[in-house]
Amino acid sequence: xxxxVEMTSMVTIDNVTQSFALKDGGQYIALKDIxxxxxxxxxxxxxxxxxxxxxxxxxxxxxxTLATKGGxxxxxxxxxxxxxxxxxxxQNYSLLPWQTVRQNIDLAVTNVLRHLSSEERxxxxxxxxxxxxxxxxxxxxxxxxxxxMKQRVAIARALAIQPRLLLLDEPFGALDALTRGNLQQQxxxxxxxxxxxxxxxxxxxxxxxxxxxxxxxxxxxxxxEIGQILNVHLxxxxxxxxVMEHPDYYQLRIELIGFLQQQRRTRQRRSAVAATMATSPSxxxxxxxxxxxPGLDVAPLAMAIDSQLFDPAVVQVVPESFxxxxxxxERLVDGxxxxxxTSATTPLQLNLGLGNQPGQxxxxxxxxxxxTVSRNxxxxxxxxxxxxxxxxxxxxxVEWIQARDKPFTIGIPQHHGxxxxxxxxxxxxxxxxxxxxxxxxxxxxxxxVGALRTGAIDAFCAGRYRVxxxxxxxxxxxxxxxxxxxxxxxxxxxxxxxxWAAANPEALVAICSGxxxxxxxxxxxNQRDEMTRVLSQPQWLGTRSAIxxxxxxxxxxxxxxxxxxxxxxxxxxxxxIPNRSxxxxxxxxxxxxxxxxxxxxxxxxxxxxxxxxICDHALxxxxxxxxxxxxxxxxxxDGIPFNADEPIPYLKKQLQGSLPPMERAELPATSSxxxxxxxxx
Amino acid sequence: MPETxxxxxxxxxxxxxxxxxxxxxxxxxxxxxxxxxxxxxxRNINLTVSRxxxxxxxxxxxxxxxxxxxxxxxxLHPTSGSVTMxxxxxxxxxxxxxxxxQNYSLLPWQTVNQNVALAVKAARPELSAKExxxxxxxxxxxxxxxxxxxKKPPQxxxxMRQRVAIARALAVQPEVLVLDEPFGALDAITKEELxxxxxxxxxERKPTVLMITHDIDEALFLADRVVMMTNGPAxxxxxxxxxPFARPRSYEVIQADERYGQLRNHALDFLYRRFAxxxx
Numbered sequence: 003x004x005x006x007v008e009m010t011s012m013v014t015i016d017n018v019t020q021s022f023a024l025k026d027g028g029q030y031i032a033l034k035d036i037x038x039x040x041x042x043x044x045x046x047x048x049x050x051x052x053x054x055x056x057x058x059x060x061x062x063x064x065x066x067t068l069a070t071k072g073g074x075x076x077x078x079x080x081x082x083x084x085x086x087x088x089x090x091x092x093q094n095y096s097l098l099p100w101q102t103v104r105q106n107i108d109l110a111v112t113n114v115l116r117h118l119s120s121e122e123r124x125x126x127x128x129x130x131x132x133x134x135x136x137x138x139x140x141x142x143x144x145x146x147x148x149x150x151m152k153q154r155v156a157i158a159r160a161l162a163i164q165p166r167l168l169l170l171d172e173p174f175g176a177l178d179a180l181t182r183g184n185l186q187q188q189x190x191x192x193x194x195x196x197x198x199x200x201x202x203x204x205x206x207x208x209x210x211x212x213x214x215x216x217x218x219x220x221x222x223x224x225x226x227e228i229g230q231i232l233n234v235h236l237x238x239x240x241x242x243x244x245v246m247e248h249p250d251y252y253q254l255r256i257e258l259i260g261f262l263q264q265q266r267r268t269r270q271r272r273s274a275v276a277a278t279m280a281t282s283p284s285x286x287x288x289x290x291x292x293x294x295x296p297g298l299d300v301a302p303l304a305m306a307i308d309s310q311l312f313d314p315a316v317v318q319v320v321p322e323s324f325x326x327x328x329x330x331x332e333r334l335v336d337g338x339x340x341x342x343x344t345s346a347t348t349p350l351q352l353n354l355g356l357g358n359q360p361g362q363x364x365x366x367x368x369x370x371x372x373x374t375v376s377r378n379x380x381x382x383x384x385x386x387x388x389x390x391x392x393x394x395x396x397x398x399x400v401e402w403i404q405a406r407d408k409p410f411t412i413g414i415p416q417h418h419g420x421x422x423x424x425x426x427x428x429x430x431x432x433x434x435x436x437x438x439x440x441x442x443x444x445x446x447x448x449x450x451v452g453a454l455r456t457g458a459i460d461a462f463c464a465g466r467y468r469v470x471x472x473x474x475x476x477x478x479x480x481x482x483x484x485x486x487x488x489x490x491x492x493x494x495x496x497x498x499x500x501x502w503a504a505a506n507p508e509a510l511v512a513i514c515s516g517x518x519x520x521x522x523x524x525x526x527x528n529q530r531d532e533m534t535r536v537l538s539q540p541q542w543l544g545t546r547s548a549i550x551x552x553x554x555x556x557x558x559x560x561x562x563x564x565x566x567x568x569x570x571x572x573x574x575x576x577x578x579i580p581n582r583s584x585x586x587x588x589x590x591x592x593x594x595x596x597x598x599x600x601x602x603x604x605x606x607x608x609x610x611x612x613x614x615x616i617c618d619h620a621l622x623x624x625x626x627x628x629x630x631x632x633x634x635x636x637x638x639x640d641g642i643p644f645n646a647d648e649p650i651p652y653l654k655k656q657l658q659g660s661l662p663p664m665e666r667a668e669l670p671a672t673s674s675x676x677x678x679x680x681x682x683x
Numbered sequence: 684m685p686e687t688x689x690x691x692x693x694x695x696x697x698x699x700x701x702x703x704x705x706x707x708x709x710x711x712x713x714x715x716x717x718x719x720x721x722x723x724x725x726r727n728i729n730l731t732v733s734r735x736x737x738x739x740x741x742x743x744x745x746x747x748x749x750x751x752x753x754x755x756x757x758x759l760h761p762t763s764g765s766v767t768m769x770x771x772x773x774x775x776x777x778x779x780x781x782x783x784x785q786n787y788s789l790l791p792w793q794t795v796n797q798n799v800a801l802a803v804k805a806a807r808p809e810l811s812a813k814e815x816x817x818x819x820x821x822x823x824x825x826x827x828x829x830x831x832x833x834k835k836p837p838q839x840x841x842x843m844r845q846r847v848a849i850a851r852a853l854a855v856q857p858e859v860l861v862l863d864e865p866f867g868a869l870d871a872i873t874k875e876e877l878x879x880x881x882x883x884x885x886x887e888r889k890p891t892v893l894m895i896t897h898d899i900d901e902a903l904f905l906a907d908r909v910v911m912m913t914n915g916p917a918x919x920x921x922x923x924x925x926x927p928f929a930r931p932r933s934y935e936v937i938q939a940d941e942r943y944g945q946l947r948n949h950a951l952d953f954l955y956r957r958f959a960x961x962x963x
Contacts, residue, residue, distance in 0.1 A: 051872055179897055180743065180960055205871055243948075243955055252944035259938060266872055602939065666935060 011039035012199055013063065013167065017072035017630065020058055032058045034225040035072075035630035038218060045193060045200045047210040049258065050220030050229075051265055056203045059220075060169050063201060064090045076167065086114040089160035090169040093176050095152040097144040097159075104140040107131070107159045114163040130158040133192055150181035157189060161196055168193065170202040174209065186212055187242050194239070207258040211236070212245055219261045222269050225615060228633065229265070229605060231647045232257055264606035271610065274672050275504045287318045288509040293330045293342035295415075295447060296323060296543055297465045299376040299494040300343060301533055302572055304542045306520035316512040323541060326446040327416040328358055334497065335367050340506075341498035341513070343375050345419040347588050349497045349611045354667055356598055358416045358444070366670035368500035372616035373514045373578045375494040375521070377571040378485060380421055381469040382412075383478040384461040385454055386558075396432040399481060403434060409441040413450050413462035417442065420493060421463040423591045428487045431640035454478050466569060467543060472558075479558035483569065488638045490575065492584050500610065500672070507616075514578075514620030521572035522626070578621065580612040581631040583646035590644075590653045593662045600653065601667035610669060703769070705734040705891060706755065706859065710764030713750050724750045726917040728764070730910065734858075735889040739902035741950065742912030743960040748895045751912075752861050755893055756782050768859070778806035780859040781852035785867045787844040789836040789851075796832040799823065799851045806855040822854040823847075825884050842873035846880070853884055860885075862894035866901065875934065878904055882932065899950045902926075903943065904934060911953050914960060922953055 015038040021031040032055040040046055048056040061067045062074055065084040074081040076088070097106050107127045115123065131137045134154040144152055153173055160168060173189070174182040190213050193200050204210050210217045214234050221229040236248050245251060294300045303321060306312055312319050322339065324330040331348065333339045351357070352369035384393065393399050403410045414421045426436050434440070445453055450462040451472045461481075462468075472478035484491060496514065503510050523529045537543045571577050585608050593600035601607050618628040635645045644652050653662050711728040714721050724747040732738055740748045753759040754766045757776040766773050773780075789798050799819045803810065810818065823829050826846035836844055845865055852860055865881075866874045878901060885892060896902050902909045906926050913921040924946060928937045937943055 052870060178744075180955075183955065243951060246944070246948050246951060252938070252941075252947075255944075256938050260935060262871075263875075263934060266875070602935065 010042075012042040012044075012077060013040040013201075014038075014075040015040075015059070015063070015072075016075060018059075018062060018069045018074065019071035020055065020062065020067070021070045031225045032223055034227050036228060037072075037630070037633065038228065040199060040201065043197050043199055044215050045202070045213055047214040047217045048201065048203045048220060049205060049207070049210050049217055049262070050226065051222060051262065051269075052205075053223040053226075054220040054265075055223050055226040056220055057171055060090070060171050060201065060203050063167065064088055064169050066090075086163050087165055088167040088169060089163065089165040090171065091153070091156045091160050091173050093172045093174075095144070095149075095156045097152060097155055099144050102141050102143055103131070103136060103147070103155050106144070106155060107162050110159050111162050126162055130162040133161070133195075134158045134188065148181070149177050150185055153177065153185060154188070157192065161192065161198065164196075166199060168198045168200040170200065170204075172203050172205070174206075175204075182206075182209070183242055189213065190240065207255055207262075208246075210234075210258065211251065211254055212240060212242055217258060219258065221609070222265050227630070230257075230261055233648070260602065261605055264603050264609070267603075267606055268609040271669075271672055275500060278504075278672075287314060287316055288506060289318050289320060290340045290506075290509055290513060291320045291322055291338070292513070293322045293324055293333060293339040295325070295327065295330065295343075297447060298379060298467045298537075298543070298570055299465060300542060301524045301537060301570070302375060302517045302520040303343060304520075304536045304539070305523055305533065306516040308536045308539075309520065309523075311519045312516035313512045317509045317516075319513065319516075321541070325448055327419070331358065334499075340502055341496060341510075343494050344497040345416060345421075346374065346492035346495045346584070347418060347420050347423065349495060350585055350588055350592075350607070351418055352497070353607060353611055353670055354592070354598055354601070355670075356418055356592060358418060360417055362417075366668065368610065368670040368672065369497055370500050370503050370611060370613050370616075371495040371497050371580045372503065372510060372613045373496050373517065373620065374492045374580055375496055375517060375572070377490050377493055377577050378483075379466050379493050379570040380424065380463055380484040381466060381480045382425065382461060382463050382482045383450075383454070383469045383472050384481050385457070385459075386476060386478055388460070389479050389558075393481070396428070396482065400429065400432045400434045403439050409439055410461070411441045411443055411459045413443050413445040413453055413459040413464075415445070415447050415464060417444055418592070418597060420491065423588065424484055424487045424491065425463055426595060427591070428482065428639045431638075451475065451477060471546075476558070485569065486639065488636075490571065492581070495580065500670075503613070503616065510616060511620045511623055514616065515623040518573065518578055518620060518624040518626060521578070524570075524572040525574050576629050576631065578617055579629070579631045580614055580617055582608040582612045582614075583631065583633070583636075583644075585612055586646040586649050587644055590649045590656075594653060594656050598667075599663040599665035600650070602664050603666050603669075604649070607667055607669065704731045704767075705736075705769060706732040706893075707767045708751075708754075708764070709767070711751075711754065711761045711766060712763035713747065713754070713759070714762045723917045724915060725761075726919050728919060730920060730923075732891060732893070734891055737885065737892045737894070737905055737907045738910060739894050739896055739906035739908075740910045740912065741896055741899065741902055741954070742918065743914055743954065743958070745915045745918075746912040747915050747918040748912055749863060752782075752863060752893055752895060755859060756780055756861050778855050779857050780861060781855050781857040782861040782863065783845075783848045783852050783865045785864045787836070787841075787848045789844060789847055791836045794833050794835055795823065795828060795839070795847050798836070798847055799854050802851045803854050806857075818854050822850040822884075825853075825887070826850045826880055840873075842869055842877060845869065845877060849877075849881060849884065853888075853890070856888065857890055860890045860892045860894075862892065864895050864897065867897065874901070881905070882930075886931065899947055899954075902950070903928075903946055904932060904937065909950065911950065911958075913958050921958060924950060 015036055018033060018036045020033040021029045024030050036059065048059060050056050062069055065081045065088065068082065104127055107130055108123065111123050111126055131140055134157060136151060136154055139147060139151060174185055186209055211234055217232040217234060218228055219230045220226045232254060234254060236245055294303060307319060330342055334342050349369040349371040352367045355364050355366040357364050393402055412425060422442055429436050443459055447464050447468055450464050450468050453459045454462060454472055455477050469480060524533055538545045586604060589600060589604055592598050614631060621628040635643045637643045642652060642655050708728045708730040711725060713725040714723045728751065740751060742748050754761055755773065757773050796819060799822060800815065803815050803818050823832055826849060828843065828846055831839065831843060866877055882905060903926055909924040909926060910920055911922045912918050927942060928940060
């Protein structure tokens with residue numbers, strides 16, 4: 003799972019959170035869960051809108067402040083105070099006005115490099131002045147210098163004491179465009195010659211691209227986090243104007259500018275949504291209608307209700323069972339439900355207007371997901387007679403399908419859902435042309451086994467307990483589980499509307515918190531009997547299905563039951579986090595299969611959809627530690643590593659080198675533009 | 684003669700009934716006399732601007748951009764050649780040509796409302812008190828400042844002050860709007876918001892706009908044409924670039940256009956290679 007660190011990193015920012023006390027007794031969380039590795043000799047820029055905490059992060063690196071949570075390591079040692087191995091250059095130069103240029107530098111050298119003789123020191127000072135082209139100004143006072151010259155002195159001073167890490171806080175922010183350009187060029191040469199590792203805060207995208215190896219983009223504050231990291235692979239040495247003529251330059255620039263613009267719109271959207279919501283905390287418990295389809299995935303919901311884990315002072319949860327996803331989604335969108343446990347892809351589908359039928363478009367509807375309810379749990383179940391044909395693995399299945407003249411029919415709970423994505427991925431990775439050979443049929447999960455029995459379908463993909471049912475009935479056998487395709491994938495998520503979430507923050511946190519506490523019990527093997535008892539109740543799975551859970555999961559292939567630890571994962575391994583990286587993967591696949599263009603404004607779309615902030619509040623409420631979503635690269639069955647920061651190269655590989663259609667996704671109207679959904683009774 | 688960059692065809696700002704030049708610079712030169720001698724700021728400027736066109740002027744400091752615009756405002760007369768509007772020479776400042784400066788130039792002791800109302804009253808005396816109030820309100824609404832109308836400039840942020848200045852200029856309903864680096868002092872976010880607002884208000888009545896800027900991205904977002912000046916002394920128009928992007932524009936759409944990078948690089952090449960300024 004964890005990406006290997008190719009080079010040893012020099013600086014490690016380890017899960018840093020920085021908060022400040024407010025006058026009213028509250029806390030302002032400037033940075034949240036920042037983790038970053040910086041390699042020796044690397045030039046990293048931090049970019050983001052004002053208030054995103056980029057200078058706060060720089061101050062932490064400098065050791066001027068200490069992180070509230072987490073910490074910073076340099077060469078394996080914790081940074082706790084400022085030191086001469088880390089020099090900071092500020093926008094306002096910070097030169098001593100009553101000392102000459104030479105004296106300003108000499109003072110720093112004398113303080114730090116005490117072992118040098120005075121001749122050596124003088125030589126060093128002049129060498130630095132030569133480096134920045136200021137030998138002639140050695141005996142001038144700062145006030146006699148232009149802004150650009152002053153900043154060169156500040157840089158010369160910082161580099162004179164040979165720091166390992168150079169920290170630049172908008173060093174050229176106060177200079178005009180022209181001076182800035184020349185200084186950027188000089189700085190780049192100096193840093194390269196000195197081989198000094200550099201972290202620079204800037205808001206100038208061209209500056210960031212010219213100088214950096216990587217640009218770290220921070221999301222809006224408060225609670226700013228790393229939104230995206232851009233690798234700037236432009237060849238070095240770079241020249242300011244030539245670099246812009248590189249064929250990739252404007253693509254990179256669009257990534258940066260697009261990110262900043264999307265952050266801006268996300269902020270506008272959040273404040274617009276917040277402004278329409280009257281804050282009147284109700285005294286009575288909110289009645290919340292929560293839709294679901296019976297399945298093992300609802301175990302946390304069943305357990306939470308049975309054990310009264312939803313705070314009765316805040317919410318009264320009314321579960322509503324559905325037989326198919328289409329109906330459930332209709333009720334969610336028309337306001338008949340307040341929220342639902344849906345496929346992990348549903349919130350993005352709703353926001354994009356991507357329907358559950360091939361080619362179906364619908365009006366985008368502003369959906370959010372505050373938590374993942376379950377991970378894994380699907381299996382591909384084939385009709386029993388295929389086992390007699392010797393189909394025991396993907397290779398034999400693919401070979402058999404390719405040899406026959408009609409498509410292989412697979413029942414899925416809904417089109418465009420997680421099950422279809424996993425199957426398409428897995429079969430394609432096995433060399434099958436899915437479009438040509440597979441017919442996906444949407445069926446209610448309740449009717450899958452029957453359809454298999456009648457031969458209406460050749461196989462189906464569904465949750466473990468439907469599959470167990472087919473195996474018990476000797477109708478089918480398990481060819482693969484999602485552990486073979488993407489272990490730990492999000493399966494079901496809690497979905498509600500942006501407006502409902504904004505209007506009922508307390509109720510939403512109470513529900514998430516209850517589900518999380520129940521999920522922890524579901525993952526606890528000591529609670530297995532209790533879980534079976536609860537699920538046996540008729541409104542959940544009923545006796546027969548629940549009994550299937552008490553046995554080891556059988557594949558129906560006669561071999562010993564494989565160890566399917568975590569086949570259903572509800573809580574462990576940060577299971578609850580609504581993870582934007584996973585959402586990014588969904589977007590690549592929607593585009594891969596031609597269902598919709600890849601959105602150029604994915605950050606905005608993901609920020610609307612995925613709400614780890616609500617998840618964090620709920621985790622705290624439930625008494626669990628809030629851990630950040632891992633920013634690691636993951637690979638699925640085809641082995642192509644997926645890095646959420648670079649979805650396009652990934653998609654290009656899957657599309658054999660062709661570029662997918664890209665388009666800006668029109669986001670759904672905010673609640674203020676939508677009719678307000680008034681709950682009945 | 685200024686060369687015009689060959690670029691893909693664009694929407695023409697000219698419509699058939701507006702073929703008569705609206706604003707015209709013909710052989711314009713400007714020489715300033717001082718005790719130490721003469722300083723030739725501009726030489727042989729030729730430019731025709733159509734009605735409703737949005738033109739940005741870009742160049743290094745000292746290239747005479749402000750001098751050029753001051754002749755449109757009527758603050759300055761050309762030493763040679765002529766600046767005419769609808770065929771008549773521009774003699775003096777007038778409410779048909781409104782100027783917005785970088786430093787806002789609001790009256791600090793008057794409220795936002797009063798600042799705008801004062802200009803409307805002076806420029807459009809024919810309006811009744813009620814009509815005048817409506818005009819003020821409408822323009823404050825356009826820039827999203829209705830709620831701040833009773834505040835005084837010192838209570839406002841830079842972005843809000845510049846919004847007042849723009850609202851004031853447009854409430855007068857000028858034929859020509861002259862903007863002298865209006866967003867130069869603002870942060871990137873506020874700047875972008877104001878640029879979008881400016882385009883929205885401009886689209887309402889389409890006054891002719893001449894705007895000075897240092898920012899190439901700003902010029903490409905706003906303008907129909909970008910006039911690039913050579914360096915002074917004796918600065919002149921080096922090149923005119925047509926900006927082909929359809930309106931209404933969004934940054935996202937135009938920057939995704941592959942012509943964007945070409946145009947931007949072309950302008951950068953002009954400013955930083957062909958007419959580079961030495962840093963001293």
